[in-house]
Amino acid sequence: QHPALHENIEHQLSPLHTHWMYHFFCVHIFLEEQANEQALMLIDQLVEGGGGGDNNNDNNNGLFVNSPHLQTQRAMAHYNLRDFTTAQ
Numbered sequence: 256q257h258p259a260l261h262e263n264i265e266h267q268l269s270p271l272h273t274h275w276m277y278h279f280f281c282v283h284i285f286l287e288e289q290a291n292e293q294a295l296m297l298i299d300q301l302v303e304g305g306g307g308g309d310n311n312n313d314n315n316n317g318l319f320v321n322s323p324h325l326q327t328q329r330a331m332a333h334y335n336l337r338d339f340t341t342a343q
Contacts, residue, residue: 275301275318282328291332298329 271277278301285294302325304317319325333342 291335
């Protein structure tokens with residue numbers, strides 16, 4: 256709620272922003288805050304191998320392509336968006 260506190264937390268977490276677990280945590284927070292589209296974008300980046308602006312990635316080369324946790328998080332995001340067919 257307090258902008259200075261948010262900036263301080265972001266500064267303290269900046270060394271972690273490249274670690275994959277930080278991104279898993281961000282997905283969790285996005286879902287808790289109903290920021291479902293942001294969660295889906297981050298899940299896609301994790302599944303596709305981190306994204307990084309490289310559009311030559313196919314969808315089967317990411318480290319987490321078969322992650323049951325990310326599949327569940329993706330389903331929850333689609334459910335929250337009322338896209339029930341995709342959520343199943």
